[in-house]
Amino acid sequence: MAFLEIEGLSAYYGKARALHNVDITVEKGEIVAIIGANGAGKSTLLDSIIGLTSIRGDVRLDGDSLTGLASSAIVERGVGYAPERFNLFPYMSVLDNLMVGAYTARHDTERNLELVFDLFPRLAERRNQETYTQSGGERQMVSLGRALMTNPSLILVDEPTIGLAPKVCLDIAAALNRLNQENGLTILITEQNANFAMSLASHLHILETGEVRMSGSAEELGANPELKKAYFGNTHGP
Numbered sequence: 001m002a003f004l005e006i007e008g009l010s011a012y013y014g015k016a017r018a019l020h021n022v023d024i025t026v027e028k029g030e031i032v033a034i035i036g037a038n039g040a041g042k043s044t045l046l047d048s049i050i051g052l053t054s055i056r057g058d059v060r061l062d063g064d065s066l067t068g069l070a071s072s073a074i075v076e077r078g079v080g081y082a083p084e085r086f087n088l089f090p091y092m093s094v095l096d097n098l099m100v101g102a103y104t105a106r107h108d109t110e111r112n113l114e115l116v117f118d119l120f121p122r123l124a125e126r127r128n129q130e131t132y133t134q135s136g137g138e139r140q141m142v143s144l145g146r147a148l149m150t151n152p153s154l155i156l157v158d159e160p161t162i163g164l165a166p167k168v169c170l171d172i173a174a175a176l177n178r179l180n181q182e183n184g185l186t187i188l189i190t191e192q193n194a195n196f197a198m199s200l201a202s203h204l205h206i207l208e209t210g211e212v213r214m215s216g217s218a219e220e221l222g223a224n225p226e227l228k229k230a231y232f233g234n235t236h237g238p
Helices: 042-049 071-076 094-104 106-119 121-125 136-148 166-183 194-200 218-223 225-232
Strands: 004-013 016-026 031-035 054-061 079-082 154-158 186-191 203-208 211-217
Touching: 004 042, 016 031, 016 042, 016 054, 016 211, 031 166, 031 194, 042 054, 042 154, 042 186, 071 079, 071 094, 079 136, 094 106, 094 136, 106 121, 106 136, 106 166, 121 136, 136 154, 136 166, 166 186, 166 194, 186 194, 194 203, 194 218, 203 218, 211 218, 218 225
Parallel strands: 031 186, 031 203, 079 154, 154 186
Antiparallel strands: 004 016, 004 054, 203 211
């Protein structure tokens, strides 16, 4: 039994189907990446796991179904979400935005805040800064930090490198690797930047028009000539 099991998942916005019978598994302590172009359904997949869409199929975490639960209940079960849209409160400080994520883990607030500031020292330095004044990279750090404040065992990270400079992408990659290796966090990320995803994930899934077209290890997919041309290009780094 995998830690996260997505089985026969179809997602809908009204009558329009955005995902088609998606099957994905993530083992405990693993980093898995969903790769696809803009509009492929990557964000919809993460939204569906966290309970923000109407779905058919099932999503299970550690054997327990999350299907039909409110998003707040899914967060309480141990799922953190750092959306690509950030969804930060722009006129609130970094610290106040982080504290919004602490409501499901009030007893661990101090420990989790220490983890976030250790992971992203820039946020500690700018804890009183309003987030609308920050760079895209700093806002991405706040988004990740807020997800970590929920005390998750699984974190969903949507497009962590979109619009960011290469140096900031490397910082985000280092933070995710550290969370995985030092803290044992299971991570599911979505990415258009296939090189970034391949540098992190043990397994990759190619999502096209709401369907998983191909799955495999980073080595397997990176060696596929057609996929390499279509998605990976230069495979020397993020």
